[in-house]
Amino acid sequence: MILHQNKIMNNKLFADLEIEKQIAHRNKKNKAFKGIIIAGTIISTLPLLLILFYIFKQGITAINWDFFTNLPKPVGETGGGVANALVGSVLILLVSCVLAIPVGIIIGIYLSEATKSRLAYYCRLAVDVLQGIPSIVIGIIIYEWIVRPMGGFSAFSGSVALALMMLPAIVKSTEETLKLLPESLKEASLALGVPYYKTILKIIVPTGLGGIMTGVILSIARVIGETAPLLFTAFGNPFMSTNIFKPMSSLPLIIFNYATSPYNDWHQLAWGASMLLILMILILNIITKIVQRKWKVQF
Amino acid sequence: MTAISYQAKRINLKEKVFEKTLTLSAIVVVIILLAIFFTLLINSMPSIKALGTKFFYDKTWDPVADEFGALPFLIGTLLTSFLALVISTPFSIAVAIFLGEYYKKGIVAEIFKNVIDHLAGIPSVIYGFWGLFVLVPMVRVLEMKLNLPPYGVGIFTSSIILAIMILPFSVSLSRQVISMVPADLKEAAYSLGATRYEVITKIIIPHTKSGLFAGLLLALGRALGETMAVTMLIGNTHQIPTGIFSPGNTMASVIANEFSEATGKIYTSALIEMGLFLFVVATIINILGKQVIKRFTLS
Amino acid sequence: MKFRTIILSLLVISFGLVSCGGNSNENNSSAKNDNEILGAGATFPYPFYSKVFDVYNKEKGIKVNYQSIGSGGGIKQLQNKTVDFGASDAPMSDEELSKSPAPIVHIPSCLGAVIITYNLPDNPSLKFTPEVLADIFLGKIKKWNDPNIMAINPGVKLPDLSISVIHRSDGSGTTYIFSDYLSKVNAEWNTKPGTGKSLDWPVGLGAKGNEGVSGLVKQTPGSIGYVELVYALQNKMPAATLKNKAGNFVEASLKSSSAAAAIDLPADMRVSLTNTDAPDGYPICSFTYLLIYKNQSYNNRTEASAKATIDLINYVIHEGQKYAEPLGYAPLPDAAVKKAEEILKFVAFGSKPLM
Numbered sequence: 001m002i003l004h005q006n007k008i009m010n011n012k013l014f015a016d017l018e019i020e021k022q023i024a025h026r027n028k029k030n031k032a033f034k035g036i037i038i039a040g041t042i043i044s045t046l047p048l049l050l051i052l053f054y055i056f057k058q059g060i061t062a063i064n065w066d067f068f069t070n071l072p073k074p075v076g077e078t079g080g081g082v083a084n085a086l087v088g089s090v091l092i093l094l095v096s097c098v099l100a101i102p103v104g105i106i107i108g109i110y111l112s113e114a115t116k117s118r119l120a121y122y123c124r125l126a127v128d129v130l131q132g133i134p135s136i137v138i139g140i141i142i143y144e145w146i147v148r149p150m151g152g153f154s155a156f157s158g159s160v161a162l163a164l165m166m167l168p169a170i171v172k173s174t175e176e177t178l179k180l181l182p183e184s185l186k187e188a189s190l191a192l193g194v195p196y197y198k199t200i201l202k203i204i205v206p207t208g209l210g211g212i213m214t215g216v217i218l219s220i221a222r223v224i225g226e227t228a229p230l231l232f233t234a235f236g237n238p239f240m241s242t243n244i245f246k247p248m249s250s251l252p253l254i255i256f257n258y259a260t261s262p263y264n265d266w267h268q269l270a271w272g273a274s275m276l277l278i279l280m281i282l283i284l285n286i287i288t289k290i291v292q293r294k295w296k297v298q299f
Numbered sequence: 300m301t302a303i304s305y306q307a308k309r310i311n312l313k314e315k316v317f318e319k320t321l322t323l324s325a326i327v328v329v330i331i332l333l334a335i336f337f338t339l340l341i342n343s344m345p346s347i348k349a350l351g352t353k354f355f356y357d358k359t360w361d362p363v364a365d366e367f368g369a370l371p372f373l374i375g376t377l378l379t380s381f382l383a384l385v386i387s388t389p390f391s392i393a394v395a396i397f398l399g400e401y402y403k404k405g406i407v408a409e410i411f412k413n414v415i416d417h418l419a420g421i422p423s424v425i426y427g428f429w430g431l432f433v434l435v436p437m438v439r440v441l442e443m444k445l446n447l448p449p450y451g452v453g454i455f456t457s458s459i460i461l462a463i464m465i466l467p468f469s470v471s472l473s474r475q476v477i478s479m480v481p482a483d484l485k486e487a488a489y490s491l492g493a494t495r496y497e498v499i500t501k502i503i504i505p506h507t508k509s510g511l512f513a514g515l516l517l518a519l520g521r522a523l524g525e526t527m528a529v530t531m532l533i534g535n536t537h538q539i540p541t542g543i544f545s546p547g548n549t550m551a552s553v554i555a556n557e558f559s560e561a562t563g564k565i566y567t568s569a570l571i572e573m574g575l576f577l578f579v580v581a582t583i584i585n586i587l588g589k590q591v592i593k594r595f596t597l598s
Numbered sequence: 599m600k601f602r603t604i605i606l607s608l609l610v611i612s613f614g615l616v617s618c619g620g621n622s623n624e625n626n627s628s629a630k631n632d633n634e635i636l637g638a639g640a641t642f643p644y645p646f647y648s649k650v651f652d653v654y655n656k657e658k659g660i661k662v663n664y665q666s667i668g669s670g671g672g673i674k675q676l677q678n679k680t681v682d683f684g685a686s687d688a689p690m691s692d693e694e695l696s697k698s699p700a701p702i703v704h705i706p707s708c709l710g711a712v713i714i715t716y717n718l719p720d721n722p723s724l725k726f727t728p729e730v731l732a733d734i735f736l737g738k739i740k741k742w743n744d745p746n747i748m749a750i751n752p753g754v755k756l757p758d759l760s761i762s763v764i765h766r767s768d769g770s771g772t773t774y775i776f777s778d779y780l781s782k783v784n785a786e787w788n789t790k791p792g793t794g795k796s797l798d799w800p801v802g803l804g805a806k807g808n809e810g811v812s813g814l815v816k817q818t819p820g821s822i823g824y825v826e827l828v829y830a831l832q833n834k835m836p837a838a839t840l841k842n843k844a845g846n847f848v849e850a851s852l853k854s855s856s857a858a859a860a861i862d863l864p865a866d867m868r869v870s871l872t873n874t875d876a877p878d879g880y881p882i883c884s885f886t887y888l889l890i891y892k893n894q895s896y897n898n899r900t901e902a903s904a905k906a907t908i909d910l911i912n913y914v915i916h917e918g919q920k921y922a923e924p925l926g927y928a929p930l931p932d933a934a935v936k937k938a939e940e941i942l943k944f945v946a947f948g949s950k951p952l953m
Contacts, residue, residue, distance in 0.1 A: 030494035037401065040393030045414045047463045051421065051429050074648040075832075107328055110321040123325040125586075126332040132585035133335070134524025136551050137574045140558065141335050144342060151897050152636065152680045164331070171328075195310045197317035225422020228526040228551075232559050235638075238648075239661045246634060247663055252424045252527075259428040260531060261809035262816050262833045267432075274425045281420050362769075363794030439818070448760040449819055450803055535767030535804030546803045556806060557796065560670030560769035562677065562694060 052278065059275025062268045072238050072254070078265050082273050084240040088155065088248040092234060093224060095159035095244055100166040101216055107167075108174020108212070109200060131168035135228040138164055143232045155241075155248035158234030162226060166219040173215020177208040210295020214288050221284040225277055227252035251277050339575040346568035354572060360537045360553075362561075367569040369576075371539045375547035378454055378540060379529065380522040383461030388515060390462075391469040395511070396499060398470070399477030419467035427531030430460045435532065438544075447544050452534040455543045460528050469511075469518040476510030476595065477503055509595045516588035520581050526551040550577055635907055638665045639672020639685030640771045641807040642826045643886045646708055646927050647685070650918040654910065662910060666807060670769020670795045676702065676889050679897055682907045684889035687771025688795050689868035701892040703945060704867050705938045706885035707914050709859055709928035711850035712775050713830055713837035713882070716822040717815050718742065721836045722754045725847050728783035728881075731840070734822060735763055736786065737801035742820060757820070764814050764823035767804025769795040775884040776824045779872035783881075824882075828926035844877040854880035855928040863937050885934070888914065895948040908945060908952045915939070 070081025107123065114120045138161050146157040181204060189199040205212070235247035236257070251273050258266035258273075346354065350367055357368020394415060402408040435451035442449045480503050488498045504511070534546020535556060550573040561567040637647075644666040651662035667675075669686035676684030677698050689704055714726060726734075730746050733739045739746055743756045766773045774795045781788040791797040805814040805823075812829040815821045827850050830837045839847045848854050858871050858879030871883040888911050894904035915938050919929040930938070945952055 026494050026497065030496040033496040033499070034401065037393050037397050040390050041397040041411060044390045044394050044466060045411060045418075048414050048418045048421075050433070051425070054429060054433060055425070074652045075645040103324060103327075106321060106324040110325045113321070114325075119322065119325050119329075122329050126329045128585060128589055129332055129582050130328070132520055132524075132581045134526065134551055134574075134577050134581055136524070136526045136554050137335075137339070137578050140554065140571060140574045141338055143558075144338055145334075147680060148678060167328075195314055197314050200317070221420055225424065227422070227424040228555060231555060236665050237663045239634075239655075239663060247636065247665075252422055255428060256424050256527065256531075257809075259424075259431060260806055260813055262813035262829065263809075270428060274428060277422060277425065281422075282417075285417070285420060359798055361791070361798035362796040363792050363798070364790075366798075435817070443819075448762045450762055451818060452803060452814075530806075535806070536802060537798055537804075538800075548804075556767045556804075557670075557769060560668050560672075560674050560795075562670060562674045562769070563697065567674075 055271060055274050055278060058268070058271035059273075062272030063275065067269070067272050071240060072269075075263070080265070080269060082251065082254060082269060082276070084237065085249040085251045085254045085273065086276070087240060087242065088234070088237070089224065089250040089252075091242060091244065092155050092158050092162065092230075092248060092250055093220060095156065096162040096166060096223065097216075097220065099159060099163035100170060100219070103163075104167050104170030104216075104219075105174050105205070105212060108171045109178065109205065111171065111175040112178035113200070127168050127171050130164065131172075135165065135226055136231075139229040139232055142229065147233055150245075153233060153235035153247040155234050155244040155246065158230045158248065158250070159244070161229035161233050162223045165223050165226065165229065169219035169222060170212075170215050173218070174208070174212050177211025177215070178204060180211070181208055210291055213291050213295075217284050217288045217291065221281050221288075224280060224284070225252050227256050336578070339571060339578055343568055343572035343575045345564050346572045349565050350569065354569070358539055362557075362563075362566055365563070365565060367565065369550065369569070369573055371537055372548050372550045372553050372573065374539055375454065375533065376523060376549040376551070378543070378547065379458045379461055379533070379549055380519055382454070382458035382543065383465060383522050384515060384519055386458060387462035387466045387469065387518065391466050391473060391514070391518070392511065394466070394470045395473030395477050395514075396503075399474040400495075400499060400503065403478055415467050415470050418463065419471075423464070423525060423527040424531075426460050426464055427528035430456060430528060430532045434459060442544055445544070450534060450544070450546060452532050453544050453546045454533065454540050457529045457533040457547075457549075458543070460532055461522050461525060464525060464528065465518040465522050468521050469514040472514035472517060472592070473507070473511050476507040476514075480506050507595075509591050513588045513591035513595065516584050516591065520584035520588065523584070524551055524577055524581050526555050530555050550574075633659070634661045634663060635683070635903075635910055636663050636681045637672075637683040637685060637888075638667050638675045638681045639889070640669045640687050640886055641666040641809060642669070642687045642710055642712075642770075642772045642775075642884075643685065643708060643927065644808070645828050645832070645925050646710075646922055647914075649921045649925060650914055653921065654913060654918070660906060660910070666809075668766070668768040668795075668807060669771030669774065672889065674769075676891075682890075682903065683911070685887065686889060687884050687886045688774030689870075689887060690889070700896065702889050703892050703941050704887040704889060705911055705915065705941055706867050706930055706934050707888050707911075708886060708919070708922045708930060709855045709871075709883060709934075710886055710926075711827045711855045711880050711883050711928075712772055712779075712824050713827050713850045714822065714824055714840070715812065715815055715830045715835045715837055717817075717819055717835075718759070719757060719819075722751075723836065724754065724838045725750050725841070726838050727841045728780075732780050732784035732787050734761055735765075735780065735799075735801070736784075737763070759820035762818050762821040763799070763802030764811050764818070764821050765797070765799045765802045765804055766807075766811060768806050770807075771795060771884075771886065772808060772824065772826060773797060775872060775882060778870055779882045782873045831926045840881050842877075842879055842881040843873050843875060844879075846877060848878060848880045850880045850882075852923060852926075852928040854878055855883045856931055858883040859885070859928070859931050859934065863933055865937060865940065867934070867937055867941065883928075885930075890945065892945055893948065894945060894952065901947045901950075904947045905952055908942065912942065 066079060067081045069083050071084050073080035111120055111124060142157050142161040146160055147153055186199055186204060189203045230250055230253055234250060236253050237247045237249045241248050255270045255273050258270035354369050356370055358370040359366050359368045398408060398412060434456055438456050439449040439451040484502055485498050488502050529549050530552035533548060533552055535548055536546040540547035554570050554574055558570050561570055647664050651664055655661055669688050672684035672686050673690060675681045727750055740761055742759045742761055748756055777793045777797055781793045805811045808825045808829050811823045812825045812833055815823040816833055837850055839849050842848050857876045858874045860876055861874055863869055873881050915935055922929045
């Protein structure tokens, strides 16, 4: 009897051991997996750190007063600066904003209001497609639409190209923000007799301003570094220019030109310009986070 | 007319104007998109008529002989994009699991989320610049060890940079779908004694399969159209790449290199036809991705 | 309410800035037109142009915006009338001229040499014959220690390294000059790839502009490329000595470039200077041209703007020539300057000659 019981107990112990072994094995796999995931994530973040570190290391030596105030010097001469490119970038962006922001917000308002109509469906589709168009194709389009009819390259054509690229982000963020606002807000206003257009413009939009602004700033951060659409639109200019109907220089353009050249001087300038560009994008992102926190944006 | 009805009429007018503006803006977007498509189509016509389908399987791109076969660039585009996807997918899934499952909230989550977002914010031209001075020498060393010509630039280098660039795009979507897996599914598994690893691999991943796939699609769409970094790192040759270390060209980089100087109707038109192709493919992938997401979120 | 005013004021400011820029365009249309000249094209003479235009700006206050996008780009943008002048090392072919909307004239601006540069340990001085050079660029000679190369360079230690050919990725006049030379000296090259600005290169990597090629050669061990002389000089890169038609090994220099140009020049100045008979001539030389429409009255081009362009070109072929030598370009021989002046005499605004 005891032998039989022992046998059963032994079998049970054996089974328990098996199960324990299995559990240990599964736990090991579990820990190993977590380790792999963490390792993979850390490796994924390495490039960013490497890039930022390298750019700052190279760029910081290029930054001095001359860098900001000088114009590019002829090939082979030292001491050039990126003043015209900086001004160019800012100007081109400014015009893009003027073009894209009002249009984008209005479209966003439409999409958040008219959710069921056919037009809204096609409009949303169009905005999605626009978002996915490669930037070089936008450059081709603007060359055909604006540069050729205008008879020349201009900062304006570059701005139009960038504005097209900013549009989807602004539209989407406006639509999302306004959609998240409680219906009761709009209904209360309408119930009080406020006309529809006033409700939207004076109540809904200002309430959602935080989200809208976030979208706007994000879209600026997206296009500030774009080069491809400017290649055959704004074209570039070695001089300082504030005339938007003529070619204009910009930071990404000179980074591209200088980086692929053989002159160390120019490489230095390109590093400095890269650092400048990244700092500007960083600042824009930080502003976004501040706006989000202050206005409690939810999307 | 009484003062009130006069005012009512004015308000009515403003209402109408406002609503018309909204509708108009939506129509404008759709028109812009259609215009983009038709501009590309019409300007590609000369090349489509002259070359027909030969465009896609002719492996010689010889502007001197007026022969425009885009096969080398098609191959280059597909090779780099898919290689980039292959390289980045394990990492993007790892990060998505990291942020969507292990570290959903808290400081660690915030830090890594920000890092990945900033990866997306770095302009393409800066990636290319960094690639030229950091990646290329490293690849050269590798190539010399493998007894290959030490180009440094080529398909391999461009694919690595592309992989880094598209990582944030697949991560953001994948992370979202992973974090949205219903808690009761996971808890049921845990209560049955599953380890975290098993919950992830047997419950979460299968559940989010389509979402992850959509993320990959979006990343692919982005890789196909990427221009600047690739142009700087791919070696710019018209020959079909013979291996992953050989130089090549993508459709986007050919356009960037040769558009502003393509003389002759067919030459320019052939380049625009490539732009049309990129537009169509990017659009299809984009829409496909969004459809998959929609179906996923609905289910 | 507060942010509305901020946004409104931002909009107003930006509108103001934008219209300021636009206004200076409309009100002083003459100032806009003759204060700024836009040109685009060849990278070959870019160091020379960038110096001359900088000096021109300091002396006359006129801004010349020159973008070195390659000779092909210069021709195309001129054909599209988006620039005031184009620049190309390759003279336009009859076909290109016939496809242009109106007659275009070629004015030579200086003389340059295309040299062969390379990246080898210790950068020894190398000699090349036309056959060896063609075979390298055809991909037939693949290694530096190939017996053919060693035969013409006795005493030079050549490593067992693959030859990485670097060529142009954009439409290039420099490519045109080089391929024109190779087509003349090598029958196989003449059949394919032939002569042109944008070739179907059998081997090698492409880089954008003379800048790109010299940049890539400088960084890639075992590479070989073709660039304008000044790019090698400025970057302290070696330039090979070539065997010319007369059988002499000649180095690229101002003297050898000018020697090569001592031939009969046609009236329209569209001439090839490669592989000339001159015994001391460097075999790969070329004029580089400024391209403008013979009739300057097109689109809404003003007479002032046309005159400004002509004055600039006139300056380049006369006073500007003194900046050529320090940069490694040969100044135009007198015969060329005379022919150029003749051409300029016939450039007119409508029916009114500008010179």
